[in-house]
Amino acid sequence: MTDQQINLFDYDRQSLRALFEEMGERAFRADQIIKWLHGRGVTDIDQMTDLSKSLRSKLKEISVIKLPEVVQSQHSLDGTRKWLLKLEDGNCIETVFIPTKTHGTVCVSSQVGCALNCSFCSTGKQGYNRNLSTGEIIAQLWFAHHSLKEETGLDHPVTNVVMMGMGEPLLNMDNVLPAMNLMLDDFAFNLSKYRVTLSTSGVLPKMRELAEKSDVSLAVSLHAPNDELRNILVPINKKYPISQLMDVCRAYFKDEPKRSITFEYVMLDGVNDKPEHARQLIEILQGIPSKINLIPFNPFPHAPYKRSTEVSISKFQRQLMKAGFNTIVRRTRGEDIDAACGQLAGQVKDRTQRSAKWKAKHNVVIPIVKETETSNV
Ligand code: SF4
CATH class of the missing domain: 1.10.150.530 (DNA polymerase; domain 1)
Structure with missing residues (x-):
């Protein structure tokens, strides 16, 4: 080129x-x-x-016509697939496919690493290198769709896309928007706007812009019901606190009142899973058409948290449902290949030095991908 x-x-x-x-x-x-x-x-x-x-x-x-190279393809026992894609500059990103009986969901990354450093997220610990180009974003769906189509014989093996992989998509909006246009385009992937979801940690000015420019579905990584806790779990909250985030959410689908926002809430043992947290959550979500996804925490090496117990997760769920909120507990998938939510790491040339500090503190050795493990999809 x-x-x-x-x-x-x-x-x-x-x-x-x-x-x-x-x-x-x-x-x-x-x-x-x-x-x-x-x-x-x-x-x-x-x-x-x-x-x-x-x-x-x-x-x-x-x-x-330039595509990243697939340098590793892994299958989980539960059918989840993970691909490690090598980019031209040597960075690697991960893409995951999660099949269920009725759906096939691809989880797409938007950046190499992530600058936002949420304290429960493995990607955040890798530091940040750069935004992905539109081509690198859409290539993830392209690989998943065309390789699975060939493997399974299905016309539409991918039914849903979630922009929930590595990175904060709204900090790379210029490249993410055209990629999402291709996801919806009937000449390209022809997915419904209800089945393409962008997940954000709450970059408010960009959320307002997204509402104007795209009609994909929205998920918000909430994870805490008060500012004190959210400042620790999702540090961008210090800039865009919960009350302002909720105002933007309240107005988000004002022209389509039947659409709801999905709120993601990672369940951390003893941290954000108590009855008082559920009560606060019910309070802040008043007036917002919402679905709540409770995500049992997926540990990674030296993670500072533990997964909530099943008993506390189901109590928490019941409390929210009693208050009228559609609440599901997301099943953990692909744990045996580190493909579960919050575990994506890739191989990031960290420009922020964050990963070096973190690895030194915890004495972590990151394995190198061997050529013998390479398999093209
Ligand atoms: S949860 Fe999302 S926004 Fe937070 S560090 Fe991880 S990838 Fe970035």
Whole structure:
């Protein structure tokens, strides 16, 4: 790839149409390319047979089709899959596929590492390197969709996408938005807006912007019902406290009152799982159409927390349900391959030095991926 060449994976339909118009080409050519690339999974321009020969030659001059490399593919005993994708700069990110009887969900990363350092999250401990490009974000769904389609023979092996992998998606909005457009595009992955969910820790100005620009579903990583506790668990709360977050949530789906926001709440033993926490949660969520996901904590090496007991999780759930909140306990999946929620680590070249400090403090050795473990999907 030369400096002048573009990566076609970085474009959604709208931006590719604009590019084609600038080039003096008909805009509908962009639709055809989106269909080949994402809908059919074809990455060889010469196989795009409904484009003229001259357009194909022009495209090969000005563009490339660049995807990360799959360097590791793991299967969990419960059917969960995890792929380690190596990016051009040597960083690695992880993508997970979680099948159930009726759904197939892909959990997509938006950044290499994460700058927000939530205290219960393994990704946060890896530090932060950079934002993913649109191409690197959509490639995660592309790999999962096309490889599973070939393996299973199903037309739509992926039914849902959650932007809940590594990173805070709203701190990479410029690249995340076109990727989500491709997820919804009927020429690409054709997923419903109810089945593509962006999860945020509460970057309020960006949440307001998202409400204007996209109609995907929203999840909020809440994890604590008061500022004192949330400042520790989700430090961005110091900048955007709970009362302001709840105001934004209250207004979020004002034009679609039947839509609700999912609130994620990791269950940490003795930390945020007491009856008084449930009472406070009920209070702050008043007036917000909500679903609550209780997530039993998934430990990682040297994690400072323990998972709540089953008894306290079900008591907590009952208390919320009694108050009228639709509350589910998320089943832990893929624990044997470290693919469970909050466990994604990848291999991040940390620019923040946070991981070095943390590893030194806890004497942690991060394993290197061996070539022999490499398997292309
Ligand atoms: S929970 Fe999300 S926002 Fe917080 S550190 Fe982990 S990846 Fe970042």
